[in-house]
Amino acid sequence: MKNKAYPFYFASGALFLYLLFFVLPSMMGLFYAFTDWNSYTTEVNWVGLDNFKTIFFSTSQGYISFIKNTVVFTIATIILKTVIALGLAVLLTQGIKRLSYIHRVIMYLPAVLPMLVVSLIFKSILNPATGFLNTMLNDVGLGFLAQKWLTDIHLALPSVIGVDTWKGVGYIMVILIAGLQAISKDYYEAASIDGASGWNTFTNITLPLLMPVLSVTTVLNLLYGLKVFDIIFVLTNGGPGRATDTVYTAIFQDFSKGRFGIATALSTLLFLVMVLLGYFVIRLMHREETE
Numbered sequence: 001m002k003n004k005a006y007p008f009y010f011a012s013g014a015l016f017l018y019l020l021f022f023v024l025p026s027m028m029g030l031f032y033a034f035t036d037w038n039s040y041t042t043e044v045n046w047v048g049l050d051n052f053k054t055i056f057f058s059t060s061q062g063y064i065s066f067i068k069n070t071v072v073f074t075i076a077t078i079i080l081k082t083v084i085a086l087g088l089a090v091l092l093t094q095g096i097k098r099l100s101y102i103h104r105v106i107m108y109l110p111a112v113l114p115m116l117v118v119s120l121i122f123k124s125i126l127n128p129a130t131g132f133l134n135t136m137l138n139d140v141g142l143g144f145l146a147q148k149w150l151t152d153i154h155l156a157l158p159s160v161i162g163v164d165t166w167k168g169v170g171y172i173m174v175i176l177i178a179g180l181q182a183i184s185k186d187y188y189e190a191a192s193i194d195g196a197s198g199w200n201t202f203t204n205i206t207l208p209l210l211m212p213v214l215s216v217t218t219v220l221n222l223l224y225g226l227k228v229f230d231i232i233f234v235l236t237n238g239g240p241g242r243a244t245d246t247v248y249t250a251i252f253q254d255f256s257k258g259r260f261g262i263a264t265a266l267s268t269l270l271f272l273v274m275v276l277l278g279y280f281v282i283r284l285m286h287r288e289e290t291e
Contacts, residue, residue: 033265039258051265062242063250063266070246073161074225080165081221082214085172090206092173093180104177111171119234122163126150126235153243156236160244164231168224172217179213180206219278226274 033051037044055063088107092100110118125132126149134146149159183206191201207214229248232238238245238253245253247270254263 029264030268032261033268035261037261037264039260044261047261051262052269054262055266055269062245065242066245066247066250069157069244070226070228070248072157073164073228073246074222076158076161077164077168077225078218078221080161081169081172082217084165084169085176085217086210086214088169088173089176089180090202093177104174108170108174110167110169111174113167115167115230116234118163118167119231123150123235126159126163150236151240153240156240156244160232160235163235164228167231168221172221175217176210176213179210183209215282219281222277222281223274226270226277 032044034046034048035044036047036050054061092104092107096103128134128146128148128151131149133149137143137146147155150156187205187209188201191205196204227248228246229252232244232246232249233252236244238249247266251263251266251270254260254266
């Protein structure tokens with residue numbers, strides 16, 4: 001029987017909806033990024049690169065600090081999630097054998113919880129006056145470790161990073177476990193026969209063969225970190241003193257204030273950065289894999 005490709009019009013409905021609700025708004029957003037579109041007037045005037053100049057050169061608006069917070073959050077969560085998840089994945093596949101599936105479920109459970117629920121719980125736990133963490137530290141005689149976790153300008157962002165790492169490390173761990181289980185045991189048997197140490201086996205077999213999976217998790221963490229919003233909005237609402245504001249919270253606040261043009265410019269800039277960084281990370285890690 002002769003194989004026939006499905007007619008193009010089979011996908012025309014889905015393609016039309018994709019163009020209508022994704023491509024067209026994206027193109028309109030790109031146009032409005034170069035305008036002074038706002039809620040205070042019905043006129044929309046072309047302003048060229050003025051919105052982008054405001055983002056990069058205006059000291060009063062503080063967009064550079066928001067970009068810096070986003071970069072710090074992204075890099076920190078990528079490193080922490082990857083290192084911790086990789087350690088747990090190796091431990092639960094090559095170390096702990098007894099009840100390993102139960103341990104995996106326990107480690108993965110935080111990833112199942114809604115981010116809103118996790119944020120509200122940790123907002124209560126980290127409350128400097130009545131939170132469980134400070135109360136426990138005081139009760140066990142470690143009151144000197146009690147801190148203003150979400151209200152100290154120097155501790156707020158690290159606290160948010162810690163909560164997000166706790167929430168997301170299980171998800172990355174599961175992906176890495178799947179990658180580890182896909183590696184043939186023949187490599188490890190050959191290394192054992194040659195007398196290779198555990199560290200040499202890890203660095204020369206596990207890491208290189210796990211690189212495709214690590215590239216996927218890195219891109220996932222990168223894209224998530226750059227557009228983080230909900231956990232920061234609930235935990236700190238960008239405070240104290242906008243010390244935890246990120247690009248997405250700034251976009252939300254500008255839209256709330258009716259500054260649609262500059263908010264669209266900021267979101268367009270973030271989209272381009274995400275595409276470029278994702279592309280270069282994949283290329284870089286793919287090159288390391290082939291080498």
